[in-house]
Amino acid sequence: MDDLKKGMEVTEAKFKLTLCDGTACIHKHSKELLLAVESELDKHGLRQAVKINLSGCLGMCKDGPILIVNPGFVMYGGVRVEDVPEIVQSHLVDNKAVTRLIISPDYLYNRFFRVFGDVDFFGRQMRICLRNCGIIDPENIDDYLALRGYEALAKALEMMTPQEVVDEVKKSGLRGRGGAGFSTGLKWEFTAKQVSDRKYVICNADEGDPGAFMDRSAIEGDPHTVLEGMIIAGYAIGASKGVVYIRAEYPLAIKRLEKAIAAAREHNLLGSGILGSNFDFDIEIRLGAGAFVCGEETALIHSIEGSRGMPRPRPPYPSVSGLFGKPTLINNVETWANIPVILLDGADWFSSIGTETSKGTKVFALAGKVHNTGLVEVPMGTTLREIIYDIGGGIPKGKMFKAVQTGGPSGGCLPEQYLDTQIDYESLAKAGSIMGSGGMIVIDEDACMVSLARFFIEFTQDESCGKCTPCREGTKRMYDILTRITEGKGRPGDIELLERLGGMIKRASLCGLGQSAPNPVLSTIKNFREEYEEHIHAKTCRAGQCTAMLSFTVNEKCIGCGACKRVCPVAAVEGARREKHRILPDKCIRCGQCYEACKFDAITRA
Amino acid sequence: MTELAQDKMTTLREFMAEVAQREYSESYLIAVLHKAQELFGYLPREVMDVVAEGLEIPTAHIWGVATFYHYFNLEPIGRHVVSVCMGTACYVKGANRVLDALKRELAVEVGQTTDDRLFTLQEARCLGACGIAPVIMIDDKIYGELDSEKVIEIIRQHRRL
Numbered sequence: 001m002d003d004l005k006k007g008m009e010v011t012e013a014k015f016k017l018t019l020c021d022g023t024a025c026i027h028k029h030s031k032e033l034l035l036a037v038e039s040e041l042d043k044h045g046l047r048q049a050v051k052i053n054l055s056g057c058l059g060m061c062k063d064g065p066i067l068i069v070n071p072g073f074v075m076y077g078g079v080r081v082e083d084v085p086e087i088v089q090s091h092l093v094d095n096k097a098v099t100r101l102i103i104s105p106d107y108l109y110n111r112f113f114r115v116f117g118d119v120d121f122f123g124r125q126m127r128i129c130l131r132n133c134g135i136i137d138p139e140n141i142d143d144y145l146a147l148r149g150y151e152a153l154a155k156a157l158e159m160m161t162p163q164e165v166v167d168e169v170k171k172s173g174l175r176g177r178g179g180a181g182f183s184t185g186l187k188w189e190f191t192a193k194q195v196s197d198r199k200y201v202i203c204n205a206d207e208g209d210p211g212a213f214m215d216r217s218a219i220e221g222d223p224h225t226v227l228e229g230m231i232i233a234g235y236a237i238g239a240s241k242g243v244v245y246i247r248a249e250y251p252l253a254i255k256r257l258e259k260a261i262a263a264a265r266e267h268n269l270l271g272s273g274i275l276g277s278n279f280d281f282d283i284e285i286r287l288g289a290g291a292f293v294c295g296e297e298t299a300l301i302h303s304i305e306g307s308r309g310m311p312r313p314r315p316p317y318p319s320v321s322g323l324f325g326k327p328t329l330i331n332n333v334e335t336w337a338n339i340p341v342i343l344l345d346g347a348d349w350f351s352s353i354g355t356e357t358s359k360g361t362k363v364f365a366l367a368g369k370v371h372n373t374g375l376v377e378v379p380m381g382t383t384l385r386e387i388i389y390d391i392g393g394g395i396p397k398g399k400m401f402k403a404v405q406t407g408g409p410s411g412g413c414l415p416e417q418y419l420d421t422q423i424d425y426e427s428l429a430k431a432g433s434i435m436g437s438g439g440m441i442v443i444d445e446d447a448c449m450v451s452l453a454r455f456f457i458e459f460t461q462d463e464s465c466g467k468c469t470p471c472r473e474g475t476k477r478m479y480d481i482l483t484r485i486t487e488g489k490g491r492p493g494d495i496e497l498l499e500r501l502g503g504m505i506k507r508a509s510l511c512g513l514g515q516s517a518p519n520p521v522l523s524t525i526k527n528f529r530e531e532y533e534e535h536i537h538a539k540t541c542r543a544g545q546c547t548a549m550l551s552f553t554v555n556e557k558c559i560g561c562g563a564c565k566r567v568c569p570v571a572a573v574e575g576a577r578r579e580k581h582r583i584l585p586d587k588c589i590r591c592g593q594c595y596e597a598c599k600f601d602a603i604t605r606a
Numbered sequence: 607m608t609e610l611a612q613d614k615m616t617t618l619r620e621f622m623a624e625v626a627q628r629e630y631s632e633s634y635l636i637a638v639l640h641k642a643q644e645l646f647g648y649l650p651r652e653v654m655d656v657v658a659e660g661l662e663i664p665t666a667h668i669w670g671v672a673t674f675y676h677y678f679n680l681e682p683i684g685r686h687v688v689s690v691c692m693g694t695a696c697y698v699k700g701a702n703r704v705l706d707a708l709k710r711e712l713a714v715e716v717g718q719t720t721d722d723r724l725f726t727l728q729e730a731r732c733l734g735a736c737g738i739a740p741v742i743m744i745d746d747k748i749y750g751e752l753d754s755e756k757v758i759e760i761i762r763q764h765r766r767l
């Protein structure tokens with residue numbers, strides 16, 4: 001291990017700039033920003049004195065692009081190319097920070113970033129899985145090594161027997177972060193016990209939940225952590241091959257993984273005789289091809305084998321018969337990222353964080369109608385309210401909170417009265433949702449819950465692999481019923497029918513996809529039944545989203561500005577300038593664009 | 607077949623020959639299809655036959671796999687692929703309106719290509735940029751915080767390219 005670190009370049013740069021290189025910041029022109037910074041540094045002859053680091057997603061997408069200057073940890077947000085000369089001149093030459101661009105120091109993210117690396121609670125976030133994201137250059141293994149990277153592996157190989165590693169993971173209380181929350185240690189133990197000439201370790205990076213991007217950001221920001229976790233597992237269960245199954249839709253994450261694997265091979269952290277031991281292990285990448293069901297472990301294994309990604313009944317579990325029929329250990333990206341920390345800081349420390357049944361932290365992708373969208377990592381036991389209001393900053397535009405959706409298409413929607421629910425596997429299940437893999441979507445009063453339920457069923461219906469009838473046909477029936485309700489053609493008894501169907505699909509489906517597909521519908525019926533009833537009996541949608549039930553008319557506030565007429569895609573608005581306009585009901589397709597375009601509240605939606 | 611297509615076939619055959627050396631070589635079918643799509647933009651019938659030959663797998667099985675996964679295109683695609691994210695975060699922030707605007711502007715339905723072969727309209731499930739929802743991706747570039755007007759402007763810019 002020490003040999004490894006010897007070769008590392010010691011940076012003596014006067015300043016260190018970190019530029020967020022996550023997807024959202026790239027969208028906000030972080031690449032152009034990088035070029036501008038480099039050329040400005042050249043102008044001042046400062047290129048040698050400043051080290052520039054690209055980081056993975058810092059989780060502060062709203063304020064991007066983000067530029068951090070160290071020492072001093074000054075964080076600039078919303079930086080534009082035009083701002084660069086000022087930052088370089090003022091901050092790097094004259095040593096005066098550019099206050100107008102600094103993101104408020106009270107900003108919660110800022111607080112915990114400053115104390116980064118410390119394992120204490122700060123603010124309400126705590127980063128274990130994402131500990132290096134935004135801190136290191138993900139494409140440079142030296143950065144990872146400098147922050148105790150691969151030390152856990154060295155410790156395992158030099159000081160622990162495979163059984164001791166398994167025991168430590170078991171003692172930590174870590175549970176799978178991919179959704180089901182099965183005890184990671186037990187899974188390792190089962191696979192370790194199997195006798196076979198060959199075993200496999202798989203990292204599930206399929207991240208199918210449409211509204212979640214934790215795994216992507218974790219890999220983009222710190223790929224080596226995941227690799228280290230897998231190598232340690234290989235040692236613990238006696239496997240010599242690892243596979244990362246990752247979505248093809250994540251090109252940047254794939255590229256960073258490829259680089260990380262190559263660097264690890266160069267440093268003898270992968271390959272034969274790892275770190276001078278007699279343990280051999282190698283990792284390869286396999287790409288998914290856009291099928292949600294391939295996140296399910298047996299389907300995923302079929303996909304790696306080159307077939308259609310269809311699930312099969314369990315048992316046998318993959319730990320007994322998995323990839324190519326061999327015992328296989330499969331864990332989620334976030335699960336893997338916790339492993340090195342557990343070995344380094346100990347199971348006792350890890351299990352001191354969280355609740356009785358759920359240990360450690362959980363990463364959530366916070367999105368939807370909330371101020372601060374991005375990634376948050378919080379200790380288990382944090383409440384939904386803390387995440388949405390204290391970290392997320394509440395609902396924008398003074399709107400009312402309506403529900404929070406967790407667990408994606410397998411999860412549920414929780415209304416206001418559940419906001420004080422603590423995040424852990426059991427509490428969320430009791431409240432009627434699930435932990436899921438970490439998607440957390442905040443919904444405000446503008447959303448129609450029936451339409452939202454229909455949205456999720458449309459998704460699962462589309463992604464159902466078709467192997468078992470309850471899932472294939474049942475979700476289709478549910479979709480048809482929900483569609484007619486949103487179109488104002490709902491019938492009395494439809495709610496009960498949905499409940500009956502949902503119950504049957506849950507009981508009779510082959511895999512987790514079908515078994516959980518009705519959840520979004522059932523949970524919205526449970527918590528927002530009156531909205532379903534309004535749609536069916538009164539033919540109204542209180543959120544105004546089910547446009548088939550709406551009509552648009554112009555009221556007396558109209559000043560004849562013509563904004564509605566310009567946006568109308570079907571020329572259904574008529575009227576002369578400065579005179580009251582009129583919407584032709586026969587032509588109107590109820591798209592609602594006039595309603596949004598009007599600045600005078602002159603369009604009535606009923 | 608044009609010379610260019612010949613070259614691409616050769617590249618594909620070389621890739622398959624390399625894969626065939628590995629253990630469980632038939633398990634690399636999806637990787638080979640990815641390679642083929644990268645080369646040809648979609649999976650034409652003849653290419654599947656070549657893959658069947660190269661990997662010694664029945665064409666029927668290859669069709670089964672290619673049709674199962676959404677990522678593979680079985681029809682030729684336009685010069686620009688416009689993917690509208692229909693993930694939950696984008697949905698909640700009005701992705702429907704963005705999609706409707708695109709359908710009208712391009713006069714195609716999802717999965718279709720415009721007559722001038724410039725644009726193919728597709729749906730995606732979460733592009734991982736939920737923080738700036740609603741989001742579309744044109745080729746490899748992400749555009750976020752959209753509404754129906756902005757998205758039409760973006761399409762018009764691409765027409766001028």
Ligand SMILES: Cc1cc2nc3c(=O)[nH]c(=O)nc-3n(C[C@H](O)[C@H](O)[C@H](O)COP(=O)(O)O)c2cc1C
Nearest residue numbers: 176177178204207208295296297331332335512513
């Ligand atoms: C329909 C379906 C989709 C799933 N998608 C994912 C996924 O995208 N990522 C993931 O890690 N696990 C997913 N899972 C869970 C996996 O089957 C498996 O439980 C998990 O990878 C085990 O890892 P863990 O114990 O670390 O959570 C999915 C399960 C089902 C039923």
Ligand code: FES
Nearest residue numbers: 691693696733735
């Ligand atoms: S839901 Fe659209 S980017 Fe995630």
